[in-house]
Amino acid sequence: MGFRKVGVVGLGTMGAGIAEVLARGGVETVGVEINDAALERGRGNIEASTGRAVKRGRLSEEAQAEILGRVVFSTDFAALSDCDLVIEAVPERIDLKEKVFAELDKVCGPDAVLATNTSSLSVTEIAAATTRPDSIVGVHFFNPAPVMKLVEVIGTERSRPEFVSAVTELVRDLGKTPVTIGDRAGFVANRLLFGYLGPAARLLESGEAGKEDIDASMTAIGLPMGPLTLMDLIGLDTCLEVLEAIHRDSGEARHEPAALLRSLVAEGALGRKTGRGFYTYEKVGSGSVVNAVEGKASAEVSERLYGPYLQDAAEMVRSGYCDADSADAAMTLGCGFPVGPITELRNRGQWEQ
The missing domain is CATH 3.40.50.720 (NAD(P)-binding Rossmann-like Domain)
Structure with missing residues (x-):
């Protein structure tokens, strides 16, 4: 038709x-x-x-x-x-x-x-x-x-x-x-993306890594933008809504939105569109951070966030929800990642299907 x-x-x-x-x-x-x-x-x-x-x-x-x-x-x-x-x-x-x-x-x-x-x-x-x-x-x-x-x-x-x-x-x-x-909360792209963004906010909340270091750790491995910068761009209210939907569906603790994210949204600090989120911006809508500090990349931080994301994709494909090409297309075409998760697992020698 x-x-x-x-x-x-x-x-x-x-x-x-x-x-x-x-x-x-x-x-x-x-x-x-x-x-x-x-x-x-x-x-x-x-x-x-x-x-x-x-x-x-x-x-x-x-x-x-x-x-x-x-x-x-x-x-x-x-x-x-x-x-x-x-x-x-x-x-x-x-x-x-x-x-x-x-x-x-x-x-x-x-x-x-x-x-x-x-x-x-x-x-x-x-x-x-x-x-x-x-x-x-x-x-x-x-x-x-x-x-x-x-x-x-x-x-x-x-x-x-x-x-x-x-x-x-x-x-x-x-x-x-x-x-x-x-039909599954978050579908492919957001399920995988927010399974990575949500833990980044929780890592910041824990105090184990600073926001600049978290973002630098992810751009250092080739991602176009750090997770906290990306959340500020998306809008923290939207991020909270998506995480809540995924958490309702999965019931997994790692999908539960960070208390820090909830408090920022409650304060009206929604990211670039309000001039403040995880970062403070020069003006509403701007991507220029006030008193920008260069972060220090850490392989430990990047693997802590990227590793579970790769395993999420592997589970998604093995469960039959989507195929490997779809998982890769979702993250490269939909989220701007330089390489899809299954291709990355193949590159690491961790995918044999």
Whole structure:
């Protein structure tokens, strides 16, 4: 089955990016927001993103006009009534997503596929807000959607296989790399990434290593950014939400968010977007750290954090949740790691499958 018209609910940075990807791929797209102000921000997000591509010579003005012409903007859920596929991209709150899906259940046709862009919540739980759980799939794009190649496609135990296949094919047609998996908190990329980020915060909390040393230890082995710097970039509130979702699912102590992380979030120190998180920044949104100190790399620290991450990936593949190529693609294409975990295990002589 092909998708003739696709809706996107929520046009923040992520939703607008998804709408842009669809429109760039020649798909008629409907973008829906909660009110006129949010709708105009969403329109502005798409115009700004495609405008940057024009300035860089990657897109002609004519092509930009065609892309924008494929997107219809509305504050009315009824505008989604004739869509074959609707992708929800509202903030990562289960109550909000359930509310959206209950509304989609009312307005969308009986054969429509309803998808959630959740990065860590249970697709099965979200689907329970509808009368058609077999029509619900997960389609997790990574930010920024126009640039990032990885998309996780999630089928629940009740999702119709042909719907999962159709969404996977759409993702491929859009020029992305799909990883198709089952429903599990954090899926592949965030399950592995936060199984590494969470312990980094706990290590800092323990006082056994300073933040600069923890970050330096990880960049020294080739990672593009230290874990605490990365958490500040993601947003500590988002990190807390993802860790809580994974911890609820796994029940493992190492997935429990550090008390330090909870206290920073409670204080409103959410990372770069507030000017303070694990680090203090020169201004809101800046990546420049006040009184920056060069950290000292430690092989002991890097292995303490990286070793368990590699074993998590090995367990994920051995359990049959995903294959080795998918684990590697998730971390290289989705998280920017220079090498995938299974490839790294092979390089170390620790993988024989």
